[in-house]
Amino acid sequence: MIDLSSPTIWLVIILLGVGTLGLRYSFLGLIGDRELPEWVLRHLRYTGVGVLPALIAPLVIWPEATDGALDPARLTAAAATLAVGIWSKNALLSIICGGAVLFGMLALSW
Amino acid sequence: MLGSKHYWEGFRAGAPFLLVVIPFGMLFGVVGTEAGLDLAQVMGFSVLVIAGAAQFTAVQLMTEQAPVIVVLASALAVNLRMAMYSAAMAPHLGTRPIWQKALAAYFMVDQTFAVSSQRFEATPPLTSGQKFSFFMGSVSPVCLPWYGATWFGAVVGTRIPPEFALDFAIPITFLALIGPALRTPAHVAAAATAVICALFFASLPFSLGTIVAASVAILVGARVELWQTRRTEA
Numbered sequence: 001m002i003d004l005s006s007p008t009i010w011l012v013i014i015l016l017g018v019g020t021l022g023l024r025y026s027f028l029g030l031i032g033d034r035e036l037p038e039w040v041l042r043h044l045r046y047t048g049v050g051v052l053p054a055l056i057a058p059l060v061i062w063p064e065a066t067d068g069a070l071d072p073a074r075l076t077a078a079a080a081t082l083a084v085g086i087w088s089k090n091a092l093l094s095i096i097c098g099g100a101v102l103f104g105m106l107a108l109s110w
Numbered sequence: 111m112l113g114s115k116h117y118w119e120g121f122r123a124g125a126p127f128l129l130v131v132i133p134f135g136m137l138f139g140v141v142g143t144e145a146g147l148d149l150a151q152v153m154g155f156s157v158l159v160i161a162g163a164a165q166f167t168a169v170q171l172m173t174e175q176a177p178v179i180v181v182l183a184s185a186l187a188v189n190l191r192m193a194m195y196s197a198a199m200a201p202h203l204g205t206r207p208i209w210q211k212a213l214a215a216y217f218m219v220d221q222t223f224a225v226s227s228q229r230f231e232a233t234p235p236l237t238s239g240q241k242f243s244f245f246m247g248s249v250s251p252v253c254l255p256w257y258g259a260t261w262f263g264a265v266v267g268t269r270i271p272p273e274f275a276l277d278f279a280i281p282i283t284f285l286a287l288i289g290p291a292l293r294t295p296a297h298v299a300a301a302a303t304a305v306i307c308a309l310f311f312a313s314l315p316f317s318l319g320t321i322v323a324a325s326v327a328i329l330v331g332a333r334v335e336l337w338q339t340r341r342t343e344a
Binding site for chain 1: 130154159182190194195201208215216223300307331
């Protein structure tokens with residue numbers, strides 16, 4: 001349970017909100033329409049494929065739900081989602097296939 | 111803008127994420143309520159912060175009685191990627207009026223960024239106004255249901271059984287975004303580097319491992335692209 005007073009919780013919410021908006025607005029607001037050098041753009045092209053895998057790799061290998069133990073169901077579902085995404089280029093289809101594999105594997109293990 | 115062809119193109123690109131935004135938003139409502147937040151505070155998180163991973167990080171650390179400064183630093187570190195997204199969007203939306211840039215900044219989340227940056231790099235090219243329409247189109251099915259789902263989860267409040275494996279909603283969403291983005295060997299190299307480094311640096315405090323891994327991955331992606339261009343030019 002959270003032990004903080006209500007004003008402290010609101011302080012966390014508001015500072016986190018302001019800080020997050022600041023991060024989101026930072027470059028968009030500061031750079032505006034000035035042309036960015038090619039080497040900057042070259043790095044920016046890889047933000048998505050750099051950040052998203054870094055965020056989820058530990059969650060896939062060490063899921064919280066199993067207290068960090070490698071889980072065949074989650075691992076297979078992750079591989080299926082990625083494979084369908086690469087093959088079909090379709091995010092929705094990937095999510096549906098990944099979910100189906102996850103629930104299928106979990107059902108098998110009950 | 112609303113109702114334009116590009117708005118609906120963006121809407122269709124964002125629509126699949128409804129499938130994960132709704133359960134994930136509900137999960138935050140449930141988890142926040144169970145952690146002792148009242149309805150206004152739970153909604154405060156989803157409306158003012160509007161960043162799922164950071165919201166969960168903050169609530170998790172508050173329940174562990176972490177100092178406020180650690181709660182803020184960790185949750186903001188999780189959101190550092192937003193600054194990278196912001197920089198990546200600057201060439202596309204930087205010429206828009208301030209209110210539009212502020213609106214786009216507020217709604218800059220993983221899914222809206224991923225589908226928009228993918229479309230903005232593709233053909234046929236869009237004007238900056240059309241790009242803004244597309245972006246707001248992708249926002250509608252991704253960000254707006256987030257509020258409602260959080261509220262529903264907080265009010266319904268019953269514990270979602272662990273058999274539903276909702277913990278894995280986020281990894282599956284992100285993987286579904288990564289697959290279609292692996293367009294070139296440079297993208298593949300960046301993603302592979304991100305995975306290896308994230309696992310290697312996982313024990314760093316305050317989610318710093320994610321930031322380190324992403325930075326290395328971006329350097330590797332840019333470097334591989336440079337090698338490839340040189341090889342084709344040579």
